Amino acid sequence: MTNPTLNRDQLVMLREDNVCGNEDIKRDFDLEPMRFEDAIKKHLTWLR
Numbered sequence: 001m002t003n004p005t006l007n008r009d010q011l012v013m014l015r016e017d018n019v020c021g022n023e024d025i026k027r028d029f030d031l032e033p034m035r036f037e038d039a040i041k042k043h044l045t046w047l048r
Helices: 008-015 022-029 036-047
Strands: none
Touching: none
């Protein structure tokens, strides 16, 4: 494959335990997690 969708390093990272709690997201990035559907609606409204 000349242009693979995922490279070897990305496949290795997919096997790692890379999840965190909502409190970590709020503290580290000052972001409020939201449902995917709500986020899409918010950003589509912003693009108009």
